[in-house]
Amino acid sequence: MSERKELQIYNCDYIMNTQMVHTPYIVEKMIYQGLYILAGAPKIGKSWLALELCLSVAEGSQFLKHETNCGQALYLSLEDSLLRLQNRLYEFTDETVDNLSFAIMAESIGNGLEEQIENAKQSLPYLKIVVIDTLQKIRESTDLSYSRDYKELSVLKNLADKLGIAILLVHHTRKNYDSDPFNMISGTTGLSGCVDGSMVLIETKRGSRTAKLYCVGRDIENLELNVVFENHHWVVTDEVEPHKRDTFPLAIHDLMLDEINFRGSATELCKLMYRRFGQRYYSNRITRDLVQHTEELKQYGVLFRSRRSHGSRIIELDYNRSGDVSDGSLVYVEVTALPSPRSSENVCTPLITLGDGNFEGDGKTKRTSGDSCPPNSSRESIGRGYQNDTQGNVERLLANQ
Numbered sequence: 093m094s095e096r097k098e099l100q101i102y103n104c105d106y107i108m109n110t111q112m113v114h115t116p117y118i119v120e121k122m123i124y125q126g127l128y129i130l131a132g133a134p135k136i137g138k139s140w141l142a143l144e145l146c147l148s149v150a151e152g153s154q155f156l157k158h159e160t161n162c163g164q165a166l167y168l169s170l171e172d173s174l175l176r177l178q179n180r181l182y183e184f185t186d187e188t189v190d191n192l193s194f195a196i197m198a199e200s201i202g203n204g205l206e207e208q209i210e211n212a213k214q215s216l217p218y219l220k221i222v223v224i225d226t227l228q229k230i231r232e233s234t235d236l237s238y239s240r241d242y243k244e245l246s247v248l249k250n251l252a253d254k255l256g257i258a259i260l261l262v263h264h265t266r267k268n269y270d271s272d273p274f275n276m277i278s279g280t281t282g283l284s285g286c287v288d289g290s291m292v293l294i295e296t297k298r299g300s301r302t303a304k305l306y307c308v309g310r311d312i313e314n315l316e317l318n319v320v321f322e323n324h325h326w327v328v329t330d331e332v333e334p335h336k337r338d339t340f341p342l343a344i345h346d347l348m349l350d351e352i353n354f355r356g357s358a359t360e361l362c363k364l365m366y367r368r369f370g371q372r373y374y375s376n377r378i379t380r381d382l383v384q385h386t387e388e389l390k391q392y393g394v395l396f397r398s399r400r401s402h403g404s405r406i407i408e409l410d411y412n413r414s415g416d417v418s419d420g421s422l423v424y425v426e427v428t429a430l431p432s433p434r435s436s437e438n439v440c441t442p443l444i445t446l447g448d449g450n451f452e453g454d455g456k457t458k459r460t461s462g463d464s465c466p467p468n469s470s471r472e473s474i475g476r477g478y479q480n481d482t483q484g485n486v487e488r489l490l491a492n493q
Contacts, residue, residue, distance in 0.1 A: 108379075109398060111386045115311060118149060118221050118258045120159040124311045125256055126288030127249040129227070131263045131277045136295055136303070138262050140180070141326050142223045143167060145260070147184055149221050150191035156305070156317060157332040163220030164191045166212055168198050170229040183324040191218070198224070200232040201244050206251050213255045225262040241282030249286055265292065273306045293319075341385045342424035343369060345392035348411035349420060355408055369424075382407065391417050 115124045123145075132138045145165075148155035152162025169177055177194055193216065199205045213219050224230060233240055245261075252259045263283070265276040273292040277284055284290050289309025296302045301322075307315040319326045347368055348354070354361065358375035365373045382389070382396050389396055393416030397408040413420045 109383055111383055114384070116161055117159075118161055118163075119145070119155050120161075121312055121315060122156075122158055122291075122307055123221070123258050123260070123289065124309075125252060125258055126311070127245060127252050127286070128258060128260045128289045128291065128309070129263050129277060129283060129287050130260055130291045130293070131265045132293035132303075133265050133295065133298075136293055137301075137321050137326065138293060139169070139172075139225055140321070140324055141293065142225055142260065142262050143169075143180055144184065144325060146192055146221065146223055147189060150189045156319070156326065157328045157330075161220060162191070164193070164216045164218045166193050166195070166216060166219060166222045168195050168222065168224045170196060170198060170225060172196060172225075180324070198230060200230050201247055203232055205230055206247060209251060209259075210255065213257065219255070219257055221258045221260060223260045223262065227261040227263040236279060238280040238282040238285075241280045242286045243282075245283060245286040249288070261287075265294075273304075274308060338385075339424055340381045341388045341392060341394075343371075344382070344385075344389060344409070345394055345411075345416070345418070346422050346424040348392075348394050348409055349422070351409070352411050353409070355406060357404060358407060361407055361409075379405070379407070390415065392423070393417075 115126075117124050130138060130142060145155055146167045147153075147165075149160045149163060149165045152160055154160065172180075174196060177196070193212075199208055209222060212222070231244065233244070248259050248261070264278045265273075266278045268276075270276050273294050274284055274290050276292060276294070277290060287309075289307065289312060292306045294304050294306065296304065302318070302320045303326075305315075305317045305319055305326075307317075317332075318329045320329055321327075343365065347365060351364075354364070356364075358379045362373040362375055362378055365371065365378070379398070382398075386396050393412045393414070395408075395410045395412070399406050399408065
């Protein structure tokens with residue numbers, strides 16, 4: 093008699109009120125943990141781009157003007173010899189890179205490849221990304237049906253999730269042009285349907301060495317980058333908007349410096365935040381953000397809990413300065429108000445007046461008249477939040493994020 097199988101069911105309360113593990117980026121806004129495809133026409137320069145990606149992750153340097161999460165990288169260059177790899181590496185650097193490793197032979201999917209990658213993860217404990225160049229070299233079947241494509245790639249998708257790494261498959265585009273670049277990925281839609289993200293490199297004109305890189309994925313916003321191939325490097329010619337830090341936990345921290353304790357509904361917290369910062373918050377979003385930033389808030393000395401009372405959800409926030417990595421300094425105003433590097437001459441007056449942190453706030457503290465950044469603001473005009481080497485505290489705080 094076969095064992096009875098049941099669905100693992102999660103109720104709505106668990107989903108909405110459990111802090112989930114956030115997927116760290118490998119390349120900010122472009123590649124996270126999971127399975128990805130990089131597709132382009134033959135000889136366009138995909139392998140150069142893939143190699144530069146591995147080098148950037150291994151060194152923790154920018155890739156196409158995007159930050160990387162430094163770690164070990166493994167490049168399966170299955171169409172190259174060691175001599176060709178050597179020549180390519182010397183086009184990038186004359187120094188060895190400790191975090192970068194290579195292989196020029198591998199088994200196929202379902203025939204030993206998964207075990208090889210798992211073993212590689214054991215020998216490379218800080219492995220962040222595996223690039224497989226090319227997908228066709230690890231495919232066992234020539235069947236191009238949707239179900240076959242999806243099934244084969246699902247094996248690698250599950251492996252990437254299990255090991256907590258990114259796997260990037262270098263692949264070809266079809267010859268026929270399509271207005272949607274992702275429809276040009278060779279094979280059925282089972283490939284793009286299975287992966288977490290796709291990148292397609294389309295040359296503006298064959299041989300022009302100028303191209304556009306299209307990116308789409310589950311954890312990233314659609315991205316288009318104009319690039320040019322110069323001295324074996326793909327160089328971004330666009331201005332890339334810098335990553336905007338999520339300032340929500342910083343605002344909660346600064347609020348709690350004076351409130352110390354809060355008990356109330358999400359709507360009441362939104363109103364309090366609006367009075368303090370002049371920015372609208374919404375009850376469904378603020379509850380979600382509190383749940384998703386629970387661990388980060390602990391670093392700022394803020395403990396978040398929620399409970400049910402008479403059919404309504406009550407939010408509980410408590411501040412303890414002894415657990416605050418900023419040592420009781422303002423961090424929200426410091427991060428959001430300055431368009432240029434901080435100095436004693438350009439520190440903005442905070443939006444709220446703070447007490448000494450020894451009493452429970454009433455939620456009615458008025459804003460000061462300094463709602464905007466006046467010229468020649470001095471550190472002395474800021475108040476207690478900047479007394480204990482705030483600049484050094486905040487810089488150390490941000491460096492640890």
